[in-house]
Amino acid sequence: MQSKVQLTDPRALRAYAHPTRMALSGLLRREGPLTATRAAELTGESVASCSYHLRILAKYGLVEEADPAGPGREKPWRATAQFTDWPTYSEDPAVAAAAEALTLAVAENYFHRMTRALETRGELPREWKEVEQFSDRTLYLTPDELKMLSERMTALVAEFDDRGADPSRRPEGARRVPILQVAYVAPEAEPPVGGDGRPEPGEEES
Incomplete structure (x- = not known):
């Protein structure tokens, strides 16, 4: 392949x-x-x-x-x-x-x-719940800096790529974990916070 x-x-x-x-x-x-x-x-x-x-x-x-x-x-x-x-x-x-x-x-x-x-997250053992990620961070970057950051993140994740095609490389206890790499340029004018009190992007972290 x-x-x-x-x-x-x-x-x-x-x-x-x-x-x-x-x-x-x-x-x-x-x-x-x-x-x-x-x-x-x-x-x-x-x-x-x-x-x-x-x-x-x-x-x-x-x-x-x-x-x-x-x-x-x-x-x-x-x-x-x-x-x-x-x-x-x-x-x-x-x-x-x-x-x-x-x-x-x-x-x-x-x-x-x-x-x-x-x-279905409630069915997960505690050890998995404690390490799952659901957060975001807003950075101020130039195009070159965003490219560099993306390449570094891709290289880090790629260290584990061979486990996908070769199950024998997966250590005991390993599970399928999708990693999303998403970086987008925010609009110049952010919409105001709604009456429901939801935070602006960049304020969530858990």
Whole structure:
């Protein structure tokens, strides 16, 4: 499996911006080759739906058949790369619009997954509750400084990347922990604090 697949075709960007396809892509990266039937069991989608979405992902190089000779829906599929990348800026309006739509879809997917985790957080042992993170910090940075900070954070997290593809590298007690790296330029004028007393961004920490 290669490290990264780059999406630049607006059609591929729009195709990937679908919750089921993002879920299937992530599932194949974590669990390895899966049939449409097994993917349906793990996602709650129908076998026909998974089969259709897997073919769309294959069309744009995000997944491939692990065994082309396999029978119908029982043929296994695998991810082609560990990560998906797309432009954060483009002179092409079609690419820019499709990339922005995909970024929004991914952000919504992050929020949905995090909300589900928070809803079941009560089931976690104390040792995990005490180390989970839910905080933010506002910094004043130049573009070069933000790039440097992002590269340093990425390098730190990458030290544990090999555990994703190789379960034998996971120490006893390790669990799947999504790490979100999000940095955005805040609008010049922040909206006022509402009557519900919610703090401005940068004031939350737990």
